[in-house]
Amino acid sequence: MPLARRTVFRSALGAALALAVLGAGPAGAAPTELRLDWATYNPLSLLLKERGYLEEALKPKGITVRWVQSLGSNKALEFLNAGAIDLGSTAGAAALVARINGNPIKAVYAFSRPEWTALVTRKDTGITKPADLKGKRVAVTRGTDPHIFLIRALQGAGLTEKDAKLVLLQHPDGRTALDRGDVDAWAGLDPMMAASEIENGDVLFFRDAAANTWGVLDVRENFAKENPDLVKAVIAAYERVRQEALKDPAALKAALVSATKLPEPVVARQLERTDLSQPAIGPTQAEAIRAAGVALQQAGVIAADVDVPKAVDGLIDTGFNPAGQ
Numbered sequence: 001m002p003l004a005r006r007t008v009f010r011s012a013l014g015a016a017l018a019l020a021v022l023g024a025g026p027a028g029a030a031p032t033e034l035r036l037d038w039a040t041y042n043p044l045s046l047l048l049k050e051r052g053y054l055e056e057a058l059k060p061k062g063i064t065v066r067w068v069q070s071l072g073s074n075k076a077l078e079f080l081n082a083g084a085i086d087l088g089s090t091a092g093a094a095a096l097v098a099r100i101n102g103n104p105i106k107a108v109y110a111f112s113r114p115e116w117t118a119l120v121t122r123k124d125t126g127i128t129k130p131a132d133l134k135g136k137r138v139a140v141t142r143g144t145d146p147h148i149f150l151i152r153a154l155q156g157a158g159l160t161e162k163d164a165k166l167v168l169l170q171h172p173d174g175r176t177a178l179d180r181g182d183v184d185a186w187a188g189l190d191p192m193m194a195a196s197e198i199e200n201g202d203v204l205f206f207r208d209a210a211a212n213t214w215g216v217l218d219v220r221e222n223f224a225k226e227n228p229d230l231v232k233a234v235i236a237a238y239e240r241v242r243q244e245a246l247k248d249p250a251a252l253k254a255a256l257v258s259a260t261k262l263p264e265p266v267v268a269r270q271l272e273r274t275d276l277s278q279p280a281i282g283p284t285q286a287e288a289i290r291a292a293g294v295a296l297q298q299a300g301v302i303a304a305d306v307d308v309p310k311a312v313d314g315l316i317d318t319g320f321n322p323a324g325q
Helices: 003-022 043-051 053-061 073-082 092-100 145-156 171-180 192-200 221-226 228-247 249-260 264-272 283-298 308-315
Strands: 033-038 064-069 087-091 105-114 119-121 137-140 165-168 185-187 203-206 215-220
Touching: 033 043, 033 053, 033 228, 043 053, 043 105, 043 228, 043 249, 053 064, 053 228, 073 087, 073 092, 073 215, 087 092, 092 105, 092 145, 092 215, 092 283, 092 308, 105 221, 105 228, 105 308, 119 145, 119 192, 137 145, 137 171, 145 185, 145 283, 171 185, 171 192, 192 203, 192 264, 215 221, 215 228, 221 228, 228 249, 249 264, 283 308
Parallel strands: 033 064, 033 087, 137 165, 137 185
Antiparallel strands: 087 215, 105 215, 119 185, 119 203
């Protein structure tokens, strides 16, 4: 079964649990609660959660805010598919695969242009390039940008994911497995990847900033249609903290340190690789996501009969872009 179909199947199972835990309002009812995620790979979400701007904006409307942690794009997409959150943070390519497989989401905001993933190994393994992963154990989180990055890297070396021995773990556990020697390499994700570099001397043996698809904020399609003003309120709040982060990067770093409990040098390394200057979603993000989608289709991950450009057009919604962007 291709990755895309396996991912949505597993998402349905995980989503059922998420929905039971988080709850959802009755269909068609005016929302009294807005549910969105925070994630260490989306630093702006941490600052927004910390400063309470969204709570402040929605309180007069009688709407409360519920924050849910996403450990990776796969988890955010599970929650969105279940209706357990209304907006979630994902990589653009992961959102595309999910939408192709029936997850009704729209990407409405670019929270960052990151180089948040690379292939990582310990300095004593002798691994220096993707071709060296043949027959090796590689930790990866399915349905995330690091997984897609790994597939594309292997493809460039004339390999497929079947040529390596994938060990399916969430991102933090992947780093732990690498450090313990349980795997030979890891498709890393910041800030855990930055921590592995600085704290353990691990090596980012394959990097390609262009193959990191954008960090995008996704919304459930029906929620956006029924509550456009709430989506606009979320993006306005994001824009407020984004502008503050650009003016005061130390505050963003402090919020990330507080949330992750990681040392400042680790967080600084993550932020060095995170561009917050281009929040409007449109052709630039669409092209990066399309290129990833085509590569995944060539690798057999996305079915051959899928119209990838059309799927990208269906994912991207420019109607909520911040004014002036």
